[in-house]
Amino acid sequence: MDKQIILVGLNHRTASVDVREKFALTNVENFEQGLLAACPLREVLALSTCNRVEVLVVADGERAAGLDLADAVLHHWAMACEGPIDTLRQHTYAHRGLAAVTHLFSVAASLDSMIMGEPQILGQLKKSYRNAVERGTAHVIINRLLHKSFSVAKRVRTETAIASSAVSISYAAVELAKKIFGELSGKTAMLVGAGEMAELAATHLLSAGIDKLLICNRTYARAQELARTMHGESVFFEDMVERLPGVDIIISSTGSPTAIIRAKDIRGVLKKRRNRAMFFIDIAVPRDIDPDVNSLDNVYLYDIDDLKEVVEENMSARQHEAVKARSIVDQETEAFATWLKSLALQPTITDLLGRAEEVGQRELAKTLKRLGPVDDDTREALEVLVRSMAHKLLHEPICFLKRRTREEGSAERFIDVTRRIFNLDGDAAHPDAHLDRRSPDTEESLDCEECCPDAEPQSTPGDRVKPQ
Amino acid sequence: MGLPDVLPILIIGLYFFGTALYVLGSALRNERLKVAALSLGGAGFALHALDLGGQLLNANASPDALTSGRFLFCLLGFGILLIFLLLWWRFKMRFLAVVALPLALVFYATADATSGIKATLPPMLTGLFFLLHIGTLFASMAMLAMGAGAGAAFLHLEKRIKMKASLKKMQQDMPSLDTFDKVNHWVIVGGFPLYAIGLISGFIWAWLSSKRVFSGDPKEILALVMLVLYAYLFHQRLAYGWRGRKPAVLVIGVFLLMIVSMLGINFLVPTTFHGFKP
Numbered sequence: 001m002d003k004q005i006i007l008v009g010l011n012h013r014t015a016s017v018d019v020r021e022k023f024a025l026t027n028v029e030n031f032e033q034g035l036l037a038a039c040p041l042r043e044v045l046a047l048s049t050c051n052r053v054e055v056l057v058v059a060d061g062e063r064a065a066g067l068d069l070a071d072a073v074l075h076h077w078a079m080a081c082e083g084p085i086d087t088l089r090q091h092t093y094a095h096r097g098l099a100a101v102t103h104l105f106s107v108a109a110s111l112d113s114m115i116m117g118e119p120q121i122l123g124q125l126k127k128s129y130r131n132a133v134e135r136g137t138a139h140v141i142i143n144r145l146l147h148k149s150f151s152v153a154k155r156v157r158t159e160t161a162i163a164s165s166a167v168s169i170s171y172a173a174v175e176l177a178k179k180i181f182g183e184l185s186g187k188t189a190m191l192v193g194a195g196e197m198a199e200l201a202a203t204h205l206l207s208a209g210i211d212k213l214l215i216c217n218r219t220y221a222r223a224q225e226l227a228r229t230m231h232g233e234s235v236f237f238e239d240m241v242e243r244l245p246g247v248d249i250i251i252s253s254t255g256s257p258t259a260i261i262r263a264k265d266i267r268g269v270l271k272k273r274r275n276r277a278m279f280f281i282d283i284a285v286p287r288d289i290d291p292d293v294n295s296l297d298n299v300y301l302y303d304i305d306d307l308k309e310v311v312e313e314n315m316s317a318r319q320h321e322a323v324k325a326r327s328i329v330d331q332e333t334e335a336f337a338t339w340l341k342s343l344a345l346q347p348t349i350t351d352l353l354g355r356a357e358e359v360g361q362r363e364l365a366k367t368l369k370r371l372g373p374v375d376d377d378t379r380e381a382l383e384v385l386v387r388s389m390a391h392k393l394l395h396e397p398i399c400f401l402k403r404r405t406r407e408e409g410s411a412e413r414f415i416d417v418t419r420r421i422f423n424l425d426g427d428a429a430h431p432d433a434h435l436d437r438r439s440p441d442t443e444e445s446l447d448c449e450e451c452c453p454d455a456e457p458q459s460t461p462g463d464r465v466k467p468q
Numbered sequence: 469m470g471l472p473d474v475l476p477i478l479i480i481g482l483y484f485f486g487t488a489l490y491v492l493g494s495a496l497r498n499e500r501l502k503v504a505a506l507s508l509g510g511a512g513f514a515l516h517a518l519d520l521g522g523q524l525l526n527a528n529a530s531p532d533a534l535t536s537g538r539f540l541f542c543l544l545g546f547g548i549l550l551i552f553l554l555l556w557w558r559f560k561m562r563f564l565a566v567v568a569l570p571l572a573l574v575f576y577a578t579a580d581a582t583s584g585i586k587a588t589l590p591p592m593l594t595g596l597f598f599l600l601h602i603g604t605l606f607a608s609m610a611m612l613a614m615g616a617g618a619g620a621a622f623l624h625l626e627k628r629i630k631m632k633a634s635l636k637k638m639q640q641d642m643p644s645l646d647t648f649d650k651v652n653h654w655v656i657v658g659g660f661p662l663y664a665i666g667l668i669s670g671f672i673w674a675w676l677s678s679k680r681v682f683s684g685d686p687k688e689i690l691a692l693v694m695l696v697l698y699a700y701l702f703h704q705r706l707a708y709g710w711r712g713r714k715p716a717v718l719v720i721g722v723f724l725l726m727i728v729s730m731l732g733i734n735f736l737v738p739t740t741f742h743g744f745k746p
Contacts, residue, residue, distance in 0.1 A: 176629065178644060179625065179629060179642075179644055179645065180629065180644060180645050180646065181644055181645075181646050182643065182644035182646045182647050274708075274709030274711070275709045275710065275711040275712065276709075276711065277645060277646065277649075277711070277712065294630060297712055297713050297714065298711055298712040298713070300629050300630065302632065306632040309632065309634070310632070310634050313634040314634070
């Protein structure tokens with residue numbers, strides 16, 4: 001059962017924005033279905049975001065023998081986007097086998113993202129996978145591969161500090177505000193101007209717990225509009241300085257050619273607010289806030305360049321953590337390779353019988369302990385009994401699996417289900433695993449203590465089984 | 469060698485290693501080292517309390533014990549750790565251990581070195597005198613010590629923010645500028661009245677004992693300078709809303725004067741009332 005796993009894609013490193021725009025998949029569903037129809041593939045999953053397109057395909061080795069599947073995918077892709085195949089070839093990469101697995105794990109763990117460590121890509125990958133499952137284009141291999149990639153992403157986030165430091169300007173602004181004020185609850189922020197980055201910083205501050213947001217803009221209607229969407233209060237531009245005594249954090253991003261907030265204004269403001277600290281974030285170019293403001297006591301000013309410096313240093317820290325993350329990815333790729341090999345029938349039969357015998361031996365040991373001393377003949381007879389029960393019980397399931405391998409296309413599904421039912425790969429099941437497939441009204445405990453109590457019963461001399 | 473002989477060595481050892489480990493843990497940003505240091509400091513503090521308790525019990529037999537240099541410095545070191553624990557609990561100021569542990573070590577070691585040395589105090593100045601003069605002064609001094617630590621941390625963090633240092637260089641577990649300033653506020657608002665009560669009670673008892681309020685003692689002169697600075701700080705903070713850098717610097721200044729007064733004048737300058745003589 002030789003499987004081919006191929007991943008073809010382009011990203012922000014291999015393709016410029018216009019190429020990415022040209023070859024973005026606007027209708028992933030049609031693309032996946034069309035690809036399955038056009039090529040001898042078993043499974044397909046496509047992910048399309050503004051920074052990357054990844055097409056993951058799985059094919060049977062025998063069916064796809066002699067075919068260049070990566071090229072076939074590129075042809076279908078170019079056709080779907082109505083773009084030149086040569087351009088696509090020039091800007092794409094193709095990974096085969098375990099290299100494809102490693103690449104997917106790296107993408108899920110955001111090691112391949114434009115901003116390394118930012119978790120958005122994981123959500124996008126989960127969404128693509130859910131859609132592929134619903135459309136029926138993802139089966140055993142992609143199921144396993146994607147579930148594994150989610151757990152790799154989780155391991156990377158918990159075992160490394162790849163996402164611990166601020167690498168976006170708005171997040172850095174919030175972190176600095178926390179260094180000045182501690183808790184942000186009870187604080188008031190003012191947005192002066194309405195740039196996209198300033199809005200993002202204000203959104204971050206709101207989610208960090210600030211109490212009140214004032215929005216001040218030269219065009220009052222725009223301030224009102226923003227105030228509605230951000231649940232803030234609009235302020236006339238002329239009233240800005242008057243309102244400053246009640247404001248702790250000011251984010252400015254107007255298009256003014258000269259400074260709109262001067263140090264002499266802030267001296268008066270500080271007196272009125274009894275020297276309580278103020279934090280100015282100037283995202284405008286040219287700057288909105290007089291740099292002398294930073295020299296005043298209890299006033300802190302950061303402009304766009306200062307914030308970028310803070311962020312760049314953290315980026316290098318993330319690069320350092322990425323080394324650890326890549327070793328996790330390598331470990332998990334190896335584990336996946338082991339699982340892939342086990343999908344053949346013979347290893348599964350061996351594992352199944354091994355597991356049954358192991359359980360039988362464990363239970364026999366407990367029984368012998370309760371029985372007390374037994375002679376060698378009895379012990380041997382019991383061992384034979386346990387072994388033959390295990391083999392006889394598994395005879396029918398094994399025959400069933402053998403019959404399925406003779407049929408086209410269903411063997412690995414049953415083998416995978418068998419491996420999961422008997423937990424032959426020793427995977428730990430998380431309580432929220434497959435939560436998306438469970439309906440809230442059928443929530444029930446996954447605990448199986450009632451049906452298979454494993455704890456050794458408390459034996460008393462009275463209930464000891466007497467040897468016959 | 470009985471417990472009373474071993475106890476001071478044990479306490480000094482615990483404070484010493486606690487201090488060294490905490491400084492090392494802070495430099496290396498190693499949480500385990502810090503926890504180990506605080507455990508050692510905690511054990512030292514418990515034994516310190518035991519030592520103080522023993523000295524108080526001995527005071528029944530020999531009232532002079534409470535005027536000995538050993539008891540007074542022992543009490544000051546204990547007070548500093550007590551205030552540190554309060555600040556840790558109230559403001560999560562665990563990092564102040566970097567100030568509290570070495571000060572406790574210095575004052576306890578000084579106490580141990582001054583065994584047999586005692587202040588020449590009029591015998592009538594016991595009981596209430598301790599509560600009003602020594603108790604209040606030592607409490608305010610302990611608060612000053614913690615205020616100086618918070619002030620130094622404020623200046624350090626403020627400089628980093630003003631100079632646009634990277635977030636990585638601002639320690640993750642370090643409290644915010646606002647929290648340091650809050651400590652400064654409580655040190656001034658709580659410490660100044662205590663210091664004033666301690667000083668005024670001293671002058672009253674001086675008048676009662678020798679019909680003289682001010683004797684020109686260098687320690688008295690320095691104490692008055694400290695009182696004036698403290699009062700200025702109190703006034704500026706409450707009336708003019710001083711915050712941040714200025715009060716932080718001034719608290720550190722008053723704390724340094726306190727060190728000069730406690731260790732410099734008591735041992736090096738011949739004084740009338742406050743010197744320790746063998």
